[in-house]
Amino acid sequence: MSHLYEPLTLDLDYCRQRQQRLLAVMERLDIQRAVLFQPEHVQYFTGFRPGGLLNAAVSLDADGHCLLVAPNNAPEHAAVDEVVTFEAQWHCTLRQDQREAIAAILRTAWSGRSAASRVGVEFANTGRHLDPLFADIAIVDLEPELWDLRRAKDPDELAMIRRAVACTEAMYARAREVIEPGVTEIEVYNQLHAAAVEVAGEPLTGFGNDFQCNSPGGPPRNRAAEAGELFVLDLGPGYRGYYADNCRSMRVGATINDEQQHAWQAIVDVLQMVEETVRPGLSAQKLFHRAQEMLDEYRTGAFFHHLGHGIGLFPHEGPHLNPHWEDTFAVGDVFTAEPGLYGPELRAGIRLEENYVVTETGVERLTGYPLEL
Incomplete structure (x- = not known):
């Protein structure tokens, strides 16, 4: 039996609207940048969902610039301003240090942008791989705000x-x-x-x-x-x-x-x-x-x-x-x-x-x- 319906994707215009709602939260909390690793949040704000055991991250600056760090290949469907990819697999083997690779890319990408003194993150995903990113930077837990944003479904x-x-x-x-x-x-x-x-x-x-x-x-x-x-x-x-x-x-x-x-x-x-x-x-x-x-x-x-x-x-x-x-x-x-x-x-x-x-x-x-x- 063939499947009954055409595949669905998140609408990129709605993804951008969700980014705008996050920007309003960031302004209220005096946050200059948000960096999110949970695949649910990457998908929610960009429309791109990393598959299987692959990692990704999204970085949103207070000026609205949205950066996606994607595994292996740039997605065709994503509501972002910039995409940077990394090798999540070497010779078909999954890397165990994907988060560290993403952090290195973010560090390079941020070096060309305005510095942020307060950064919003998901505390459930703040591990040692993020330590070099946030030296001398205040971090704020965005997860309660993100759960609240996600309640109203588009x-x-x-x-x-x-x-x-x-x-x-x-x-x-x-x-x-x-x-x-x-x-x-x-x-x-x-x-x-x-x-x-x-x-x-x-x-x-x-x-x-x-x-x-x-x-x-x-x-x-x-x-x-x-x-x-x-x-x-x-x-x-x-x-x-x-x-x-x-x-x-x-x-x-x-x-x-x-x-x-x-x-x-x-x-x-x-x-x-x-x-x-x-x-x-x-x-x-x-x-x-x-x-x-x-x-x-x-x-x-x-x-x-x-x-x-x-x-x-x-x-x-x-x-x-x-x-x-x-x-x-x-x-x-x-x-x-x-x-x-x-x-x-x-x-x-x-x-x-x-x-x-x-x-x-x-x-x-x-x-x-x-x-x-």
């Missing part, structure tokens, strides 16, 4: 997420075909991976999360499904760096019991509440507590995890539908809602998860595969 990012969602819907359709008593979790996993790749038309950049039967979730096992059990399929494929994350629970065999039907309806009611309630400015923490109250009516303790989270270039982003965060929903947020109920009477649980984008007046649901068990 149309090109939404297109990527929709493609990842399309992968999940093909996976659920395949699951309906193959799940029956005796099928192993590993076989279901393999079949679902193949279905997603058919839609993506290329290798996935991520593939999770839960593929277990008679369990709240987990990686696939060499275990055969039994009639009356439920598969929890919480699927998080990545398409060119962007994730979907949604869940369906599917029966093994022809029937479900009364407890399973009761729990399913309680979970569906929570999803309906989410769709009717979420607006810009709403507390995600309060939404969690409302869902907890509703699910506790089934049985206290049967719902024991978060209600959901944002998705994008990372499986868990803001907003966090979780009692440990005090986030509020904002226009452009793409988030999941994943109420669940668990117990031996359910063989062993049901979780249903939808993906949404927050609009000016409410939410748009991105997922469309039926919720039935």
Whole structure:
């Protein structure tokens, strides 16, 4: 089967707009230069995603000049003013000192530009390879600001997420075909991976999360499904760096019991509440507590995890539908809602998860595969 869709790339105009938003952050923090190594941020701001185990970096100066240091060859599709390449492989062998090679290139490139007294970086990526770059320079952690910038998804990012969602819907359709008593979790996993790749038309950049039967979730096992059990399929494929994350629970065999039907309806009611309630400015923490109250009516303790989270270039982003965060929903947020109920009477649980984008007046649901068990 050939893939169903044409390949997608990030729009270079939107990449430039994202650079402008970062420049505004830099001005507010009195930062003259930002240097970013995380592949998610390189892609977010330039449209170029380094493949596999290859490293890259982007340097953005306060005057708007954007430099990309790319492995091996200059990309054809990148929203930058300058590209410098380095040999990430020698005679086909990956170099272990790619970051050091990038740092040397940046040091040379910066020597011809205005000096920067304050530089923004991702503290998670500041290792010894950066020490020579920042001698006598103040460094500022940009990661909290970058996570905040990434919350509001641009149309090109939404297109990527929709493609990842399309992968999940093909996976659920395949699951309906193959799940029956005796099928192993590993076989279901393999079949679902193949279905997603058919839609993506290329290798996935991520593939999770839960593929277990008679369990709240987990990686696939060499275990055969039994009639009356439920598969929890919480699927998080990545398409060119962007994730979907949604869940369906599917029966093994022809029937479900009364407890399973009761729990399913309680979970569906929570999803309906989410769709009717979420607006810009709403507390995600309060939404969690409302869902907890509703699910506790089934049985206290049967719902024991978060209600959901944002998705994008990372499986868990803001907003966090979780009692440990005090986030509020904002226009452009793409988030999941994943109420669940668990117990031996359910063989062993049901979780249903939808993906949404927050609009000016409410939410748009991105997922469309039926919720039935």
